[in-house]
Amino acid sequence: MRVGLVCPYSWEHPGGVQAHVRDLAEMLIALGHEPSVLTPGDDDANLPAYVVPAGRAVPVRYNGSVARLNFGLISATRVRRWLRDGAFDVLHVHEPAAPGLSMLALWAADGPAVATFHSSITRSRAMAAAYPILQPIIEKVSARIAVSEAARRTLVEHLGGDAILIPNGVAVSRFASAEPLPGWPDPAGTLGFLGRFDESRKGFAVLRDALAPILTAHPGTRILVAGPGDAEEALDGVPPAVRDQITMLGMVSDVDKARMLRSVDVYVAPNTGGESFGIILTEAMAAGTPVLASDIDAFARVLDDGKAGALFPNGDSAALAAEAIALLHDNDRRDRLAEAAREAVRQYDWETVAADIVAVYETVAGQRLNAANGDAQGARGSSSAAARSVTEVGAVRDSRWRRFGLPSLGDRRP
């Protein structure tokens, strides 16, 4: 199947949506489909063969972080050309409510379209104002997917209608088999944090304020921090004794991210909000590392309300410290949590997730394909239905003419 994927966020800047689109495209290739990804980026950028750049993206603030997005006439022209050249069986846009390529692609598209909603956004005045513009564009989507319950709720509240739930995928085996970084985890105990530590909703400050009590109760504990940001600013005011225990890795590659997750005894996710799913939690779970996370909705759901990982009240550094100390002292509990997490993460394995997404493609584009090549799976007993659907689609095409009192093409057939 030819699938046109649209990622509205710039490929070179790591992020949840980008990673999702990349993994999905690679899974689709492995399953024998032909995906093409349209994404912001320069023509001379070093991109995989299946990626088509749509021009330079402009950094703008959107939904609480800085995102790089494409808009304007040149982008719209490129989108049209990509759609025409691609001749896709199905168009799959991501985050179509964000101002960018996905929106432009839907605007120009007229075939079957699937949309995945990733983020949870609190209702804003801007969204309410944009509603009349957004609605006719979103209406073109035949199948809506939400990656989490929070994303689905956002969709229901902002745009009406419903979506089916297909969670974010995680390449479980890649994380489970990663080699820990040399010298880690430290026998004295290691905590891990990953994310932009200068962005307040990632909650690094909550962890930072918990470090002093943790080190008092469990001396020698080391903290492994990975992610982009200004280290000096983030550690401002931290006493030198605590600072010595912190190792900053800076921005890490995907391979090192998996190794980093395998290098810690407890992975800490102190995010204070704005998370819709928590892909990083599933990655830590896949790596077999026990997770300690804030009890925001998305995290509580992924961690099965505390059965597959420990939770602490959102924003509460003292509670984080108490839980971290308890976990560092209790090897058995860590093992139990890791085991439960490995079991729980299976539903997020890319193999499962990609199969479900392909089922969506087949549901929206299926009739046409089944009729064309007698697809083995769909053909079982449904050939009459497929034949019926073809005539029905023909009838709809003609409804435009009937509205103006003209005989439809179908009526003229013998």
Added chain:
Amino acid sequence: MTVGDASIWISVAILLAAVYLWLTANRLDRLHARVEGSRSALDAQLVRRSSVALELATSQLLDPATSLLLAEAAHEARDAPEDERELAESSLSRALRAALEEPGQLDEIDATTGGPELIKDLAAASRRVVMARRFHNDAVTATRAVRRKRVVRWFGLSGRAPLPTSFEMDDEPPKSLGAAL
């Protein structure tokens, strides 16, 4: 303001109104097409599910009583007239749950030749019914929202296309199938 100025403004207003009407008519046309498409996709998935259910019922993998129950439900779902379709498909969902949620039943089928394939087919078909129905009802909601607009009613923009209705049924798949997907 001269008469000429006024007539220019009036023509501009009429032109804008015409463009708006044309865009709305197009939008509605697209929505009607989407509803018809999603409905036929749902039909196809329902037929597929009843076929697999029938295949399972006649495979001799189940005990005779369960087989009969399931075959009956599958037949009824296929032959139901349009106004009883939702009820008949719901009964099939219940029959499938009754047949497959019995502890140990699935393991027994899995152990036979051809069993695992049938179960996999059934899991896929059940999942697709849930999807197709969600997509269809979504299209119906969007279409009805636009058809409620005053401009659509006053200018008869929906033509003679019937008001679409959602498809309400119990589509809960057997819990034991979750792992087979």
